[in-house]
Amino acid sequence: MKEKIYKIVASAFGVGFIPKGSGTFGAILACVGVVGVHESVGDNAFLYNTILLTLSIVGLWIGQKSAAYTEQLWGEDASKIVIDEVVGQWISLCFIPFSWRNLLLGLLWFRLYDIFKPFYIRRFEQYPNGWGVMLDDVAAGLWANVSLQILILIL
Numbered sequence: 517m518k519e520k521i522y523k524i525v526a527s528a529f530g531v532g533f534i535p536k537g538s539g540t541f542g543a544i545l546a547c548v549g550v551v552g553v554h555e556s557v558g559d560n561a562f563l564y565n566t567i568l569l570t571l572s573i574v575g576l577w578i579g580q581k582s583a584a585y586t587e588q589l590w591g592e593d594a595s596k597i598v599i600d601e602v603v604g605q606w607i608s609l610c611f612i613p614f615s616w617r618n619l620l621l622g623l624l625w626f627r628l629y630d631i632f633k634p635f636y637i638r639r640f641e642q643y644p645n646g647w648g649v650m651l652d653d654v655a656a657g658l659w660a661n662v663s664l665q666i667l668i669l670i671l
Contacts, residue, residue: 571606603653605622607654612664622661625659
């Protein structure tokens with residue numbers, strides 16, 4: 517039973533089984549979750565960001581455990597493991613005022629950092645036991661968040 521839960525979590529409820537672009541679909545799933553959180557709490561920025569931050573931390577903890585298990589099953593950083601994209605995308609939107617523009621820009625920034633891995637993001641992949649799977653996306657999410665914060669200040 518535990519193994520089945522790990523597979524469900526690691527694949528973000530099966531999104532990881534999409535043959536092409538599973539990482540992008542995982543990030544989009546996170547955006548759907550962000551919209552759901554916003555629709556639930558409205559413009560309460562404190563509650564919205566508290567929920568996103570909590571989901572990110574819980575997702576990181578559970579995701580690391582499920583990624584460690586599923587890496588043994590599916591291979592190192594297999595495309596089926598997309599919980600890392602979900603967590604990274606949530607992080608990219610923490611403490612960002614909700615708007616459709618910011619949601620789209622956050623998705624764009626996150627995917628760019630996740631795919632190209634600048635600023636030493638790739639080095640995080642070296643960590644063992646599922647941490648490498650998660651931490652490179654956490655770093656991409658942090659860089660995306662900072663980039664979006666700066667863009668919001670400029671615009």
